[in-house]
Amino acid sequence: MADEASGSGADLAISHLRAGYGHLDILHDVSLTVRRGEFVTLLGPNGAGKSTLLKTLYGMTTHKAGSIRWKGREVAGGKPRAFLAEGFGYVPQGRCNFPTMSVHENLEMAAYTLKDGDLEGERNHVYELFPILRKRRNEFAGNLSGGEQQLLEMAMAVLRRPEILLVDEPSAGLAPQAITLVFDELKRLHEGGRTVLLVEQNTRKAMAAAGRVVVMRLGHVIWDSPTADLSHAALGQLFMTGKVEDPSVEPPVHGIH
Ligand SMILES: Nc1ncnc2c1ncn2[C@@H]1O[C@H](COP(=O)(O)OP(=O)(O)OP(=O)(O)O)[C@@H](O)[C@H]1O
Ligand SMILES: [Mg+2]
Structure with missing residues (x-):
């Protein structure tokens, strides 16, 4: 089955965005563009505001100023349901499926917001994308391995046929084999036509995929380039000092995996 993301023109243009939680500003003057079909990784030290940016792109923070244009339309300040309807798929940090429901039932929960309600069709679509979940369909989600649970999270987002996937640290807490599995699936989803914005602590894997x-x-964007233009050592410098003298500098700095 062809795996094409629905719709077209998934351009995201964030401009001078200020957002946070209540009175607290976390994102300051953030500007960023993601073109249709791109795989962009968003990196940074703990507390940089990466999750806050993804949450803002799903209507889960307080919008203060600036613009989020999606396919030319202003969407800043919308509620999660509006972002969902616009084709945003969000896979939050940490696993949050329903552990005492089966894989099959979890996918049914994910389909709750589908307008035309073709549950079986959509569920079969994700089973084709993630055959491992078809095999485990009657298992309680809570009994899946960490990697399989992460795949289920991605499948729950993909089931709603998003045009852009916002994925927050899918490899966190996973064993090396499971990390490889998750990244392979992300690459496949991207190759299937989806735009991906990925937050990761596993910077090597993320840089290799994006x-x-x-x-x-x-709370600021301090670097934006093709992955090939930034060495891993230079990335380490950016993390620690916010600056880099030579983006291609090697060998690697310790402490960044
Ligand atoms: N719900 C919230 N209410 C208030 N402050 C928050 C909330 N969530 C996050 N913050 C604060 O916002 C800042 C940015 O947090 P955020 O989670 O976006 O960082 P991050 O880059 O995703 O970090 P990490 O790599 O640790 O996941 C931090 O100072 C954090 O304490
Ligand atoms: Mg985070």
Whole structure:
């Protein structure tokens, strides 16, 4: 079955965005563009605001100023349901499926918001994308391995046929084999036509998978380039100091995996 993301023109243009939680500003003057079909990784030290940016792209924070244009339309300040309807798929940090429901039932829960309600068709579609979940369909989600649970999370987002997938640290807490599995699936989803914005702590895997790297620090975007233009050592410098003298500098700095 052809795996094409629905719709077209998935351009995301964030401009001078300020957002946070209530009175607290976390994102300061963030500007970033993601073109249709791109795989962009968003990296940065703990507390940089990466999750906050993804949450803002799903209507889960307080929008203060600036613009989020999606396919030319302003969507900033919308509620999660509006972002969902616009074709945003969000896979949050940490696993949050329903552990005492089966894989099959979890996918049914994910289909709850489908307008035309073709549950079986959509569920078969994700089973084709993630055959491992078909095999485990009657298992309680809570009994899946960490890697399989992460795949289920991605499948629940994919079931709603998003045009852009916002994925927050899918490899966190996973064994090396499971990390490889998750990244392979992400690459496949991207090759199937989806636009991907991926937040990761596993910077090597993320840089290898993505075409472009954006680095955040203290609520600001401090770097944006093709991944090939930023060495791993230079990425380490950006994390630690917010600056880099030579983006191609090697050998690697310790402490960044
Ligand atoms: N719900 C919230 N209410 C208030 N402050 C929050 C909330 N969530 C996050 N923050 C704060 O926002 C800042 C950015 O957090 P965020 O989770 O976006 O960082 P991050 O880059 O995703 O970090 P990590 O790599 O640790 O996941 C932090 O100072 C954090 O304490
Ligand atoms: Mg985070």
